[in-house]
Amino acid sequence: MTREHPENPSLEDMGEDFWNERYRSEKRIWSANPNRHLVAEAADLAPGRALDVGSGEGADALWLAERGWRVTAVDISAVALEKGGAHARERGGDVAGRITWTRADVTAWTPPEDAFDLVTSQFMHLGPGDRARLFPALASAVAPGGELLVVAHHPRDLEEGVPRPPIPEMFYTGDEVVAALPEGEWTVLVDEARPGTSTMDGVAHTVHDLVVRARRHA
Template sequence: MTDGHDSLPEEMGEEFWNERYRSSERIWNGRPNRHLVAEAADLAPGRALDVGSGEGADALWLATRGWQVTAVDISSVALDRAAAHAAEAGEGVADRITWLRADVTRWAPPGPPFDLVTAQFMHLYPNPRARLFADLAAAVAPGGELLVVAHHPEDLKTGVPRPSVPELFYDGDAVTAVLTEGEWDVLVDDVRTAEQTLEETTYTVHDLVVRARRRT
C-alpha cells in the first residue's frame, strides 16, 4: 500500500513497514476500505483472501460478516496489531481469520481457491504487479470474485501527495490483462472520485476499482 511516502518500492520492505507501523498507535483509520464495503456487502460469505491486509480492518469486516479470511501482509507489526483488534472484536471473529506474513512479490496464494480475493492499494512496479495479479486471479474459485482497488494515475496530475514514481500507478487494463478471455466477466472497471484530506489539505482523489467474476 502507499501512504504518500516518497520511498521507492525496493526500500519499502518488511523493516520499512514495521517501522512505519511502530511510528503510530494506528496508521489507518480502523474502518474497512469503502470500495470493499460497496462491492462485497451483498456477496454470500465464503473463503476470502485479503492481500496487503495492514492493521486488519478489511479482514475484520469480512470475518464479522461470516467470511473465513486469510489475511496477508509484509509487516509482522501490522499483523500482530490486526490480530489484537480481532481478539477484541468478539463473536468468534478471531477464529475466522488466519494471519500470514509474506512478501507478496515472492509469494503465491495458498490453496484451495477462494470465493473472494481482494487487493486494496497494492502498488508495485509493472512486472511484479502483473505476476501478483495473475497469481491472485488464479486463486479465485469458479463463481468467485477478484476485487482490485488502487490509486489511479490521475492523482499524479492533480497534486495529490503520492510517491513520485509513475510506474507504480495503473488503470484497469493492468488488472483485466491477466484475466483469461472467456473465463471471466468484468463487472466493474471504474475510476471513482472522493474528497480526502491528506496532510491537512483536501484533495479530490481518484480510485481505480476493478471487480471480476470467474465463470463457473
C-alpha cells in the same frame, strides 16, 4: 525516517523492514474502518472464503469476518499482523477464529489456486514487474464463481496534483488488471476511476481510485 528508511522511499526501499518500522511508529497508521470500495462491492456477497492481500492492521479482514467470511489475511509486516490479531481478539465472539494471519512477501508468494470466493487487494502498489506476476496469481486463487476486487490510487491523481508518492511506476489502470484475467473465463463487472474526497494535511482533494471487480465463470 532513518537513513535506511528515507522520507521519500523508492519502491525498492519498501520491504519488510520498512513496513515493520512504519507500523511500529504509530498506534494505527490507517483508520480502523474498512476500505469504502470493499464495503460498496462486497456488502451483498454471500460469505465464504476470502483472501485479503496486503491486509495491514486488519480493518478489511475484520469487516469480512464479522459478516461470516473465513479470511486469510496476508501482509509482509509481522508487526501489522500482530496488531490485526489483537484488534480481532478485542472484537470478541467468533471474529478472531475466522481470520488466519499470514506473513508473506507477495512479490514472491503464490496463493493456492481455486481456493477463495473473494480475493481482494486494496491499495497494493508494487512495481510493474511485481504486478505482472501478482495479478495472474490472484486471479488463479479465485474459485469458479468467485470474485476478484482490485483497488488502487488511479494514476490521474498524479496528473491532477494530489499529493501521492512521486513514483509514477507504482500506479496503474484497470487495463493492466483485466489483461491478467484469462480470456473467456471472466466477466468484468466494474472497471472505473471512482471519484472521492480525501483530506491530506488539512486540504481537501478530489481523488480517483481505480476499482476493478471481476467474476470468474462457474
